[in-house]
Amino acid sequence: MRVGHGFDVHPLVAGRPLVIGGVTIPFERGLDGHSDADVLLHAVADALLGAAGLGDLGRLYPDSDPAFKGADSRQLLRDVARRLAAAGFRVVNVDATIIAQAPRMAPHMPQMVANIAHDLGIPGDWVNVKAKTTERLGFTGRGEGIAAEAVALIAPQA
Numbered sequence: 288m289r290v291g292h293g294f295d296v297h298p299l300v301a302g303r304p305l306v307i308g309g310v311t312i313p314f315e316r317g318l319d320g321h322s323d324a325d326v327l328l329h330a331v332a333d334a335l336l337g338a339a340g341l342g343d344l345g346r347l348y349p350d351s352d353p354a355f356k357g358a359d360s361r362q363l364l365r366d367v368a369r370r371l372a373a374a375g376f377r378v379v380n381v382d383a384t385i386i387a388q389a390p391r392m393a394p395h396m397p398q399m400v401a402n403i404a405h406d407l408g409i410p411g412d413w414v415n416v417k418a419k420t421t422e423r424l425g426f427t428g429r430g431e432g433i434a435a436e437a438v439a440l441i442a443p444q445a
């Protein structure tokens with residue numbers, strides 16, 4: 288068994304959709320980035336890559352590469368899942384936390400979990416998504432951006 292950790296931050300800006308866990312969430316601003324800036328899926332992907340010793344998202348899908356401009360992070364996550372399988376690993380479970388003062392994430396979590404489980408090819412109860420504010424402290428508390436952390440456990444395929 289191997290464990291990995293992922294972390295990501297994206298700024299909140301006007302004129303962008305807010306896409307988190309593959310869910311487009313109604314809000315007055317969205318996350319900025321080279322891809323769709325899905326901060327939760329990026330943290331999950333980096334946790335999986337870390338557990339497998341396969342580097343990180345930025346090295347595999349550079350934000351300098353026009354091919355990933357506007358990329359759907361669910362496609363990136365599915366590609367990461369393929370890389371893990373090719374390396375002989377299976378996903379045991381994923382646990383993630385969205386760090387955001389707003390909007391409320393709870394209503395959207397079931398769909399986020401379903402998206403992640405589907406893209407990783409695992410049961411939904413092997414995926415957990417939480418959300419926390421920072422009690423208005425720091426850049427997340429001021430609404431300047433959203434962060435996410437994730438941990439993943441993987442094991443050799445049977």
Ligand SMILES: Nc1ccn([C@@H]2O[C@H](COP(=O)(O)O)[C@@H](O)[C@H]2O)c(=O)n1
Pocket residue numbers: 386387388389390391392393394417418419420421422
């Ligand atoms: N962006 C967020 C933040 C929090 N939640 C939910 O609220 C609960 C309490 O969070 P605190 O940070 O105030 O302790 C948390 O357990 C989440 O269920 C949310 O939905 N969206």
Ligand SMILES: C[C@@]1(CO)OP(=O)(O)OP(=O)(O)OC[C@H]1O
Pocket residue numbers: 295319320321322323324325329344345346347348349350351355358
């Ligand atoms: C997702 C990628 C794709 O170019 O770009 P961004 O959307 O900028 O996201 P980030 O987490 O900053 O970097 C990872 C990149 O792989």
